[in-house]
Amino acid sequence: MMTTKARVLVIAVALLLLAWTLYEKTYEVSALVGLGIGYLVWSHFRQGTVALAAKAYHNKDFAKAEELLKEVRNPDMLARNRRGYYEFILGNITLQKEHFQEAETHFQIASRFPLRNENDKGIVLVQLANLNLRKHEFEKAQAYLDVAKELKISSRVQGIVDRIENEIRKSK
Structure with missing residues (x-):
């Protein structure tokens, strides 16, 4: 769990x-350092800063999470x-900013990827249902709720x- 700046510093x-170990001709240590650098680069692209953002989001530091x-x-x-989780957190942040269309896009993407458990997937589906309720697309909202209830x-x-189902019934 490192920021991009921290990764760059560690790689530097x-x-x-690595240069020193090559100069000293300790090739076994050089190989280990090279593998460490490779892992840092790989983890930058595959893991990113999502875990740090999730921690900041959990602590309700939304600006830091977005950053x-x-x-x-x-x-x-x-x-x-x-x-x-990237899409889930970004969807919640854009929802707080009341950018509803962008939030819906992020939640739709998040629904296609595995999350920690079925409850998290249910939260994504409930958010999508709520956004469709705002747009008065009641059939779509109910469809999301039906999938969420199976989880x-x-x-x-x-x-x-x-509560959302009650709102749908009242609006029809």
Whole structure:
């Protein structure tokens, strides 16, 4: 769990260490340092700063979470389990900014990727249902809720599902 700046700093120090180990002809250590550099580069593209952003989001530091997510330049390169959380967190942040169409796009993408458990997937589907309720697309909202009800969701999420279904019934 490193920011991009921290990774660059560690790689710079590792490159200096690599140069020194090559100069000293300690090739076994050089190979290990090279593997470490390779891992840092790989993890930058596959893991990114999503875990740090999730921690900041959990601590309700939404500005920091958004800043950390912006460090991910190409979300398509993230590992599947990271991409779902990337889109989930970004969707919630854009929803708070009341950018509803952008939030819906992020939640739709998040729904296609694996999340930690079925409850998290249910939260994404409930968010999509809520956004469609705002647009008065009641059939779409109900479809999302039907899928969410099939998942193992918490009583809190079930309560939200029930409230949205009541809103749909009132609006018809």
